[in-house]
Amino acid sequence: MRSVYLFLTVVLFSSLASAQTIEELKALKEQKQDSIKLLEDEVKFLTEQIDNVKGWQVGALLTGGISISQFDNWYAQESPNVNSGKIGFNFNGFANLDRDAYFWKNAMNVNIQWVKFDDKNDPNDNEGFREATDVFNVNSLFGYKLSEKFALSAMAEYRSTLLSNFNDPGYLDLGAGVTWLAIKDELTIVVHPLNYNFVFSSSDDIFTSSTGAKVMADYFKKWGDLKVKSNFTGFFSYKSSNFSNWTWTNTLAYTLWKNIGLGFEFGLRDNKQEALNYAINTLGIPDADFDNVDNALQSYWLLGINFSI
Incomplete structure (x- = not known):
């Protein structure tokens, strides 16, 4: 027991x-x-x-694409004997400085593409590569912070082409207003009601400088291996809507291995002055004017190998 x-x-x-x-x-x-x-x-x-x-935060997205083809005796198409190709690249770079009292954001976008269409049955066609897309845009935004979200700001932006007709036309915006830092390091919205749009061109009877409002929205986001960048920039003339213009570009970059992956960019643009200049000086329509010109929406896209820096 x-x-x-x-x-x-x-x-x-x-x-x-x-x-x-x-x-x-x-x-x-x-x-x-x-x-x-x-x-x-x-x-x-x-x-x-x-x-x-x-200090400075610096980065870039570089996308390059190439497509080459050859057809011999392919009678199903209008030109059965053709050598064709397309080469292009896109560069998106930035350099930003952020301090407690102020910020300074700088960005550059370059998109250049060449195309080749050699009809071997036509001895008079152009056999070499020709410029297809030519975009050059650089801007610099400085802001003095009133709070964490809002700032007084000034911006300079220049847009033109690089391969041909550099600065003809060329657009330089100088203005001041306010900037909304909507999402830190992701979304920035600029509204500058005091802005002057300088237009440089040999066709002064078509391209006109004027005052107006400048609006820009810039977005950058990273989800894992996917990077997304979108930029909208527009000038809205107080003189006439014929002198207004806007451009919207979007870039997607997906990393497959280290800094290499797939990249895609597409852009949209509206500019009535450029449409009128094309109608008169390229298509040879002498009676074209702002009232009857076909101002079609401009667009481009590029798909290729991407490299992130």
């Missing part, structure tokens, strides 16, 4: 000791969790401090 009592006593004390050990382990776990949370908060705070004091 004494053995039974002794056995029960040992079991009871063992249970009490086990229960005490579990409670102690739970308490220790809670202490460790609190310590981990404290360390995570400290790391987050230090990261924010580093972001606040670090």
Whole structure:
């Protein structure tokens, strides 16, 4: 009988000791969790401090694409003997500086493409590569912060082409207004009601400089291996809607291995002055004017290999 009592006593004390050990382990776990949370908060705070004091942030997306084909005696098409090809690249770069009192954002977009269509049955056609897409855009935005979200700002933006007709036409916007930092490091919206649009061109009777409002929205976001960049820039003339213009570009970059992946960009543009210049000086329509010109929506796209910097 004494053995039974002794056995029960040992079991009871063992249970009490086990229960005490579990409670102690739970308490220790809670202490460790609190310590981990404290360390995570400290790391987050230090990261924010580093972001606040670090200098220029620089980056770029480069997309290149190439397509070459040859047809011999392919009678199903209008030109059965053809050598054709398309080569192009797109560059999106930025250099940004963010301080407690001010910021300075700079960006550049270049999109250039060449196409070749050599009809071997036509000795008079152009056998070489010709410019197909030619886009050059650079802007610089400086802002003095009124709060975390809003700033007084000034911006300069230049748009033209590089391969041919550089600065003919060329557009230079200089203006001031306000900037809304809607989402930090992601979405910036600029509204400058005081803006002058300088237009440089040899066709002064078509292209006209004027005052107006400048609007720009720039968005950049990264989801895992996918990067998305979208930029809208528009000038709205106070003199006449015929002198207004806007451009919207969108870039997608998906990383497959290290900094290499697939890239896609498409752009839309509306500019009635360019449409009229094309109708008169390229199509040879002498009686074309702002009232009857066919101002079709301009667009381009490029798909190819992407390299991120």
